[in-house]
Amino acid sequence: MFDNVFHFLLLGLASFRLTRLIVFDKITEFLRSPFFDEVEQEENGVKEIYIVPKKGGIKGWIGELLSCYWCTGVWVSIILVCLYFFIPNWSGPIISVLAVAGLASFFEIAVQNWLKP
Template identity: 60%
Template sequence: MKITFLQFLLLSFASFRLTRLVVFDKITEFLRRPFFDEVLEKNEDGEEEVYLLPKKNGLKGWIGELLSCYWCTGIWIAACLFLCWLWIPFYSMPVILILAIAGGGALLETAIQHWLSDDY
């Protein structure tokens, strides 16, 4: 198996974007909700804050632990994207390309925002 630098870069950006989508983005919150319990705590100012804790046992607990770890989820997503690219490239490449473009755009936007905030 031979992978070019461009393919590696596309898979990397796609993995980055899909991992962030699954672990952090609000649009996928409904997918994460069954695997977490909400805990309310009061902070030092007396305001209530909501914390998400993975379920305690079973498959839901395991998935909750996985989703609470960005690095762990990233490994599984990278493996799935790579296997899809390897086994079903015709169907997976458009998805990988879209995710890679979105991931590259997100990184570029973050860099520009960081650069602009340093000037002010």
């Protein structure tokens, strides 16, 4: 199915990074915001703001999808694999950049944990 193990790992790293980009990163918050509501709760004089998916409809469905890392990861993987097979010349550079960024995030976590006192 895949040309080799390297391409499989490349797609895995790219899927990991794109999923995190969509679900967690601040830079894509503007994409997520139409599908979530902010709910403010106060306990013991401390206000907390929670972000919850909108209720019902397509916005609610997308909000639920975006609030689930695993769900979003499946769809991201499907999209990247389809791009890999059907538009390899166009998707190759994008998949490579995402994979390098994904690998870099693993290195960053390792360095942060290594430098902890």
